[in-house]
Amino acid sequence: MLSLITAFSRDGPPTEKKVYIQDMMVMEKEKVYDYLVRQNGVLYISGSSGKMPQGVKEAIVEILCAEERIEKESAVDKLLMLQKEGRFMQETW
Numbered sequence: 001m002l003s004l005i006t007a008f009s010r011d012g013p014p015t016e017k018k019v020y021i022q023d024m025m026v027m028e029k030e031k032v033y034d035y036l037v038r039q040n041g042v043l044y045i046s047g048s049s050g051k052m053p054q055g056v057k058e059a060i061v062e063i064l065c066a067e068e069r070i071e072k073e074s075a076v077d078k079l080l081m082l083q084k085e086g087r088f089m090q091e092t093w
Contacts (some may be wrong), residue, residue, distance in 0.1 A: 003031065021045075022055035026062055042087045049092035060088070062081040075090075 006029050007021040025032050035041040045056050057079060064075035082088040 022059035025059040029063040031045040044089045053092050
């Protein structure tokens with residue numbers, strides 16, 4: 001079953017901690033891993049070219065490390081492979 005994970009970092013009072021998409025990805029790491037790796041899914045991100053793209057990449061690496069019990073270097077290599085296969089794409093501006 002497909003699901004939608006959202007994060008609205010601009011909502012809420014300024015005194016509350018912001019929740020970003022990379023935070024939600026890590027919170028839902030089993031689901032993200034299942035869709036992306038087990039089901040050969042595609043992850044496409046778009047938006048600001050500020051901190052979000054790097055944060056999402058770091059979240060994917062963290063998820064791969066946790067779910068596959070591999071070192072960070074191996075997870076980074078796997079992320080690069082996903083990019084080469086066209087299964088992780090980003091359009092940021």
